Amino acid sequence: MLFTIIFSLVGLLLFVVIGYNIVQQYKQKIETERRLAISKQRAVITEVDELLLNATRMPFSKSLLLILQHRIKNALILMLSTSSEHAGAIKSHLSNTDAQIQQLRSNYTPPDESVFRAPKNDKEALALLQVTKKIRAVIRSEHAKGKISTEIFVAEDHRLEMMQLKINIENSLKRILESKENKQYGSANQMINKLIKILSSITDKDSYLSAKQTQLLELKSEIKAALLETNDKELQAIKDRDAEKQNDLDVIFQDKKKW
Template sequence: MAFWLVLLLIGALLLMVIGFNAMQQQRERTEALRRTELTRQRAIIEETEEVLANTGMFPCSPNVSIVLYRRIREAAKQALQLAAPQQRGDYERRILDLDSIINNQKAVGGQAPSLESFKLPDNDRQVLVLVQTLKKLRAIIRDEHNKGKIDPTAFANEESRINNLQLRINVDSMLSRARSSCYMKQYGSARQMVTKALSTLNAIKAQTPNDPFISKKVEEAKALLDEINGAVKSNAPSAPKPKEENDIDVIFQPKKKW
């Protein structure tokens, strides 16, 4: 009897150990998932705040600003549920601030600024930041649209604005590099850049013939191409002049037989 009692106690102890280990592993998995999800929400907040901070580099519509602030608020709410107790106060204050900003943005409203005011930054690093910002903004807009948080019409308008901005950046960059190459007398590279810019502009002009930016840049590119061709002609080596024969050479040269 005592033997079976000992076996029963050992079996119960083993079950307790196994159960404790299973619970411990489950807690560790839950904690790991919590930390992973919290890290993901923080990454969303940081990326969206970075994009929001760079919207001053281009004409940004109020709708986009509201979408970005809402995205940050949603991520902050998710992070609040996952954060440690000592961190929750910071997220609660941030959410209140975001609510106030979003309400103010809605109250002010306003139309989207014209893209005609856009100018490409002179600094190459700023151009790179701008290109990366627009790429991230496009991904955010699409993600929010897929979640049903952006009206289809508003989404189409913002997507079109981003496409237009990227076009302007590409064309302006090509023409700027062409001018630099021309200044350095690298006319072949300059002509190649201008030709590429013209091909891009003409392809888009066929779709949007009334876009004033396209018409303006087409004329600008043609003028630059004429300037490059003129510079090539003026810098081309002149043909060697025929050597003038010396009078003495003419006298003593072999006589021709008639």
């Protein structure tokens, strides 16, 4: 009888230990998932904050700024629903974000899309291209979640696409002018033709893009004239060399006649 009781107690103890371990593992899993969720939302907020820092370097529309601020707001709400840790700081951040959203809605002057500050160097150009790519990825994500309408998504994606085009045009123009300076007219002409073809296909060009198309057409004329001049000089050089060879032959045969 005693052994039966002992075995029963041991079995009960094992059951309790196993049950306790299962509960602890479940709690650890929940805690890990909670921390991962919070970490993910913090990463979202950090990314958006970094993108917003570029609002002074490139024109951000009202719609785009609202999309980014709402992305921060949604991340903060998810953090609050996931954990009560640092709830005060999160609520304060959420309140500030709401205030910024209201400020944007009631008092925001949209930038002049035709005004574009060209990047100073290749490093800055690359950084701006990376920013536009990240923003396009963000608005694609928000559209896929149903956070923004298709109309707004298409309009903002087109704006960002035009921004990327402007950055690439500025970079290409620098290379074209360098090629022209180095008298590499063939390379310059190829780049010019490519850009003109792209710009000609755009029906809603702003004043900046129209001005660049005019500049490229002028450069094309200059390159064409330079190519013709170069070809004429090369042709004349060939003629001069042929004439010189002919003179040498005449001298040789003239000497033979004297023999």
